[in-house]
Amino acid sequence: MPIQRIKVVSAKCTGCRLCRQICAISHFGDINPQKAALKIEAHFPQPGVYRPRVCTQCGKCREVCPEGAIYRREDGAYIVVAEKCTNCGLCIPACKPGVIFQHSEVPYVIICDNCFKCTELCNTGAITIHTAPVKEGA
């Protein structure tokens, strides 16, 4: 299975947050963009740009997790095992794009799981699916 992740083109983002809405709906059955595993930073009034922040699959979260509650799936996504996660939050400062987070209504940390529902709704191509080329001999 090829490694996949979300590719971002900031210049195309219009800040609508449909991605955050569908993320929370599909993972928690909730209309609540605060429960989304990606963020949109708005830099206004200057320079006037939206920057989507998404999981880059750098793996820092897994490295710092004291419970071994995070593993990498074969498609590249880092998956939180809800039963193992103690919600200690150590992974949060370790996350460079700052997209791992806690929510008062969820008993474990939230990390993007490569469902790509967000990319399906994005209407400007600001976030798309990036498939890594398969290495020779791999």
Add this chain to the structure above:
Amino acid sequence: MKAERFAGSDGLAGTTLRINLTTGEIKSSPTDTKLMREWYGGRGVVAKILYDEVPRDADPFGPENLFIVSAGVMSGCFIPAGAKVGFGSISPLTNGHGDSNMGGHLGPALKFAGYDLVIMSGIAPKPTYLFIDDDTVELRDAAQYWGMGSLECEPVMKKDLGEDFEIATIGPSGENGIRFSCITHDFGRQAGWTGQGAVMGSKKLKAIAVRGTGSIKVHDLAKLTEHVSAIIKRTKTHPNMDPWQKYGTAFFIEWSNSNAVIPTRNFQTTHFESIDGISGEALVEKCLITHKACFGCWMNCGKYTKAVLPGKETVYLEGPEYETGSLCGSNLGMTDINQVAYLNWLLDNVGMDTMSGGGVIAFGMECFQRGLITTDDLEGHTLNWGSVEDAEHFVDMIVHRRGIGQHFAGGTKRAAEYIGRGSEKFAMQVKGQEMSGYDGRYAPGMMLAYMTCDIGAHHNRAWTITVDMAEGRETIEGRAKVVIYLQHIRPLFDCWCICRLFWGELDIEPEEIVESLNDITGWNITAADAFKTSEKIWNLVRCQYLERNRADGRTFDYPPARAWEDKIPTGPGAGKGLTFEQVEGMLDDYYACRGWDPKGNPSREVLHDLGLDFAADNLEKIGLLGKPLPNGIPAVRGERYKPKAF
């Protein structure tokens, strides 16, 4: 303080806040689900609360007027453009029901924080802002923000409170009681009509800051997600999508010019010779920084831009969209998009509605053109068409109420009353609200829409120009029914607090929107039910207007005399115009189709049919209940418009 919050369901957040700004008392109660169901949230609920609670003789700037913030039933939910927040109060421009709404992210944030409605009364003893962070609700001192421009204040407040707060502010214009002041949010989204920013200022309320982290419960999330995802995916390839995303409403400037409806130099003509300089294409080419969308909207009509003018600091703004482009563009004789964008920024920042503001400046410019005001009135300055400097100085005189500026601070109607000498003829307003960016002289339906619009001459309630073109631009036949149909469908979006632009532009039929509404609310209504409720709201607002202003409705429904005295002098509409008989004829048709009497007063029969007997009783007491119609009222008021085949 901590506010008690109540569980929400079926699209409602659950809690209503009532805040007495005079005493600082904050009360929360469960949102009245029956009231929301009957009046559809948003505009409808606001209309009912204003009707029930504000004394008929209350001064719009007094403590008895309410200032209501409402997030409707669909805002924040997973629905295209479910981004709106509505504001309502008795309008200082029209002295009738006033409501205005804006997109951005404030409405959803309010719902996520748990509130459907915030109803404010009284007047704060000192500059104050409303702080809402989930269950923390506080009135806080706004001394450090008072006096700041809207666009300057928002980033400062975000820095103080947190980037994730959604903030709505007023500028010096609202603080100083300029009657056409707006509320600004998200660096350039405005609620501009009917002077809601002025009411906020009169209450010493500088800003509203909201952060919400909760969830909105809907009736059937699975169905809603399925329906809405399908709408979004289907319309991605819609032919309108690409141009819409690229230009927003600004593409329409050129069309409006070539079809003889663009207001030019205070509606003197409908053709602007320098249209290329202010077109949508010019905007995208010269000013665009990024496309900008409201919450949950995939059409991103917002254009975030900068204006670069020699001798001026470069400024950042959102817009100009169509209305600002026409009313602060061709209507002021501005020939360059950077001039229009600069004025857009100027008015946004001082907190003046760019539509009414453009109208007021244009009126001033025509007065200057005709020698009715002179450089003596303008502190030595001129007020010439096409001059940004002149406009900027004039705006400064208005905002700070200096000299003649104080008379323009009440809008064009009050300014014309002061100036007199025939200027009323070209004070382009109805009921005190300035006209939108379309001239109705060669689009009779549009003129009727302005005349009968419940908040004054605004295009929000009905826009008929393409219908006028299809049915014949020189005839008034059948226009009343179309206007009524539109007056029923368009305000529904303001009830539900969603944007209406995707309805007409992307082939999303009312039935499809109502289906999503049912997914959210479980109301199980039809589009026909929705139209009837909208008619009920329309009639209630009319009754409110008559009860407050105490004269036959017809007397309020005339446009300025330019509408029939002056023919369009130049361009593709040259020589065209309305006659007074046509204006009268359209009113006669309109009242008959609405079940109102020829004096423009609603009859008991129609009010009874809509469940508004209480309003009929109130009208009867003051002698303004319409006489029974000889042939009874029409069974359906405002049939759905089907264009003639051609």
Add this chain to the structure above:
Amino acid sequence: MTIFLKAGGQLRAKLNPDVDYYTRKVEIDGGKTIAEILDAISLNPAFVALIHVDGKLKDLSYTPSDGQTIILQPPVSGG
């Protein structure tokens, strides 16, 4: 030659699409302007607000070439 006209909104019904929901295929002699093409299919150009070809704005005098898709945009429902 063949060109494709595409429209939504009020204009879609007037266009009578036959290729897909939004698109109509028109066979016409080469060298005709968009105004002449609209005339040939009896579509009143007053209902066309903007014309887009390959992402560029064009006007009624533009002469499309074989196989091009012309997006006809109706006016907005108002501001």
